[in-house]
Amino acid sequence: MKKFAMVSLAGVVTLGMVAGPATSLASTHEDPSTTDYSDVDTGHEEFNEGFNIYLALTNGDVILRQGDQRSEYVSDVQRLLDTRGFSTNVDGIFGPNTADSVRSYQDTYGLTVDGVVGPNTYQSLSDRHPYPNELFRYGDRGEYVMEIQRFLTEERGMEMAVDGIYGIETERNIRVYQEYSGLQVDGVVGPKTWDSIFTYVR
Structure with a gap:
């Protein structure tokens, strides 16, 4: 399983970064909370197909x-x-x-x-990455953000840059993902959204 880079500062685990601490992108991007996402192509068909595969294999319908x-x-x-x-x-x-x-x-x-x-092997393969006990939101940067982006694009069929920057594109994809998955739509990756992203649990 891919390891996450982390740096401990004063006993608090923070995102591992080269460019320094998380900074706000508000000065260069529109406010994501006011953005219309209705016409955004985020790969719903691919996500739905992947979720159906997950259910079939974890339920034992397909071995x-x-x-x-x-x-x-x-x-x-x-x-x-x-x-x-x-x-x-x-x-x-x-x-x-x-x-x-x-x-x-x-x-x-x-x-x-x-x-x-079978179900046991597939469930083990698709088991979630442990939640790192942090909230990830618009303006954050780092390895955890990149891992969220990578998993959504490669495993869930969504479309966004995998650059470690939680910008407007990542924000709106998270909102669409949350709505699709029946989660609170706030654009923030907390424990429920994290677990859902990495296990398809709804």
Whole structure:
């Protein structure tokens, strides 16, 4: 699992940054709370497809094993394996290399080592990143912000720059995500929004 950069200042964990502490972007951007998001293309179709894949695999409606070529499901598992350091080609084909990566993952995390992706293995693969006990909002910068952006773009099909800057684009994507997921729409990533982003939990 990808590690987050953190810096401790006076006992308080803060975002790891090269450019210095979080600064407000209000002087260079419009107020996000007054922005109309109705015509923003944020990849809802991709998000909905990904959520359906998540439900099918965690509920056991779909179980994957070597030889499976249900590309949308297999590709999702392959991406998660690769993200967690168990290298495999993301080609949508559950071949011998993917099976070996699944077995290695299962062995590493104390799961039944059978090379089959059932509910327990998939839930473990898609388990959330631990919440870092901070609120992330418009104007923030750093590694945590970049990880939120990366996960929303690569795993949830939304569209935004992955630059570690919580600007107007990230703000409006968070608001759209919160509305879609039945969360409080405030544009702030707190514990509920964080957990939802990293697990599809609603």
